[in-house]
Amino acid sequence: MDAIKLDLSHYRELLKQYINTQDESALYEAEQISKRSIQHNISLEEIINTHINALEDIYPELPENIQHSMSFLLEVMISYGLALQEFQDLRETQLEIKSEISVAARMQNTLLSTVKPDVEGFDIGVVSVPANQMNGDYHHFIHHEDGTVGITVADVIGKGIPAALCMSMIKYAMESFPSEHKNPSEILESLNRVVERNVDPSMFITMFYALFNPAASTISYSSAGHEPGFYYHAADDTFEEIRAKGVVLGVTDMAQYRQYEREIHAGDMVILLTDGVTECRQGDRFIESEEVLEVIKSFSHLSAQELVENVYKHFEKLQDFHLRDDFTLIIIKKDV
Amino acid sequence: MNLTVDVQENEGKSVVLLAGEIDAYTAPKLKETLLSLTEKEGNKVEVNLEQVNYMDSTGLGVFVSGLKSTKENNSELKLVQLQDRVYRLFEITGLIDVIDVDKTVQGGY
Structure with missing residues (x-):
């Protein structure tokens, strides 16, 4: 004293x-x-x-x-x-x-750090901001030897520190899968079993997993109950929801995931996100996904990184700079 | 925001009437009530969400715990009269295929 x-x-x-x-x-x-x-x-x-x-x-x-x-x-x-x-x-x-929490948050940042791929012919932008000190959202890029890139976007339900800890487990589970095992449906099925066995019953994870093949200009993907992303068609200047059927990870041990594939054309964009983006609220008003897309479109002349950062700033301002939920947005643009 | 949780025993089933918002603040109260009902061996539990205008993913967590509890206690859980926005959450997360959710949606907000 x-x-x-x-x-x-x-x-x-x-x-x-x-x-x-x-x-x-x-x-x-x-x-x-x-x-x-x-x-x-x-x-x-x-x-x-x-x-x-x-x-x-x-x-x-x-x-x-x-x-x-x-x-x-x-x-x-x-x-x-x-x-x-x-x-x-x-x-x-x-x-x-x-x-101690800030030490844990720094450690989480180190453990979950990921490198945005630099892919010829494409422009990729990423923003991920936690609402509190620790981020319950997760995104990760896996660079395969054959030039393909695995892209994960996930949200742990159950917030705060337990959610953050859970994410580290997921990351290491994914890294332990053999490298020839990279089909989105297989990866989600394996992860589902890991989560089902190891995680508290009220906690579960939504995940979108994509295998991006820059050389073929395709993307194949599966979703475990994750907020749907969007595909922007430059040809007719429209957005389409990327629907994929599948239950969240960790609820039933028998879950199966359908795999979809699409080709990415010049000028098109693949938009992946978490519900922190679509669940934004201004006061008591919800922000509809059309509005999110309008905002994306208004910045679409920028580089992918500037685009995602401007969209984030827009919604941060709308919510009086106080995020209710973690916010993650990834945009992959194909060069014209 | 608030959530009121009202339980009525009705012809051999427990009806849970909810009104308000289900989020990280109100979910613990709902979870306690819901699990006390699903833990009764063989109990039929019906949750009416007509007056729930907002639910976030924490709310989904509560119903997933409820579902797991019904499997351990041989009880039943059914969700009825969901508003559009809440129904959409069950649809996106694929939980609609594992939890008994009434498909007639109320519409409106």
């Missing part, structure tokens, strides 16, 4: 000044004493004691009954003193927890 003694002579002079003049500046100084005392862990009892001593110094003839009343006051304040002490202890504990 770094408690320092309250300065009795200073207190006495101030008290004297106030009793004689009722001067505002003495009151202001009293407020400063109170703030400093809290900072230095000076107990309530000590302040009252200092007050009693100062009074006795100023009025050596202080009536005995007033002295008794001060002892009485001291007794009455004891519980408040204890409560204050408890509050200070809690505040310290809270600071410790906060710093």
Whole structure:
């Protein structure tokens, strides 16, 4: 405890000044004493004691009954003193927890870090922002030797720290799959069994897994109950929802996932996201997915990275800069 | 936002009437009530979501726990009268194929 003694002579002079003049500046100084005392862990009892001593110094003839009343006051304040002490202890504990969480968040960033692929003929943009310190959204790029890229976008239901821990498990499970095992449907089926066996019943994961083949300009994908992404057709300037059927990971051990494939044409875009994007709300109003697409379109002349960052900034502003949910948006644009 | 949870015993089944929003703040209360009902051996539980205008993924987690509990306790869980937006969540997540969800949607918001 770094408690320092309250300065009795200073207190006495101030008290004297106030009793004689009722001067505002003495009151202001009293407020400063109170703030400093809290900072230095000076107990309530000590302040009252200092007050009693100062009074006795100023009025050596202080009536005995007033002295008794001060002892009485001291007794009455004891519980408040204890409560204050408890509050200070809690505040310290809270600071410790906060710093531990930020260490965990940094560690999560390191564990889950991923490198955006640099693919000739395509432009890729990624933004992923957690609502709280730890991100329950997850995205990952796996660079295969044959030039194809595995792309994962996932959201753990059940927020905060447990969700974040769960994501690390998923990442390592995926990395342990043999490299020839890269079909989206197979990967989701294997992961589903991992999650079903290892995760709490109220927790589950939605995941969109795509295998992107830049050389053939195709993308094959499966979805485990994940928020559908969108495909932008440059030819007629329209968006199409990327529907894929499949149940979330971790609910039934027998789940099977259908695999779909499509070709990416010049100027087209593949848009992958989490529900933090489509569940944005402005006050009580939900933001419809048409609106999300309008915003994407309005920035579509930019590079993919500038595009996703501008879309994020747009919705951050709409929600008064307070995200309700983690926000992840990936856009793959094929060069014209 | 708030959620009111009202349970009525009706002709051998427990009917849970919900009104409000199901999110991270209100889900624990719903989970406690729902699991206390599905944990009764052989109980039939019907959850009416007509007055639920918002549900996030935490809410889905509650119903998934409920589903798992019915399998352990030989009880039944059915969700009825879902609004469009809530129904869509069950549809996207594929949970519609594993949880008994009434397909007649209420529409409107």
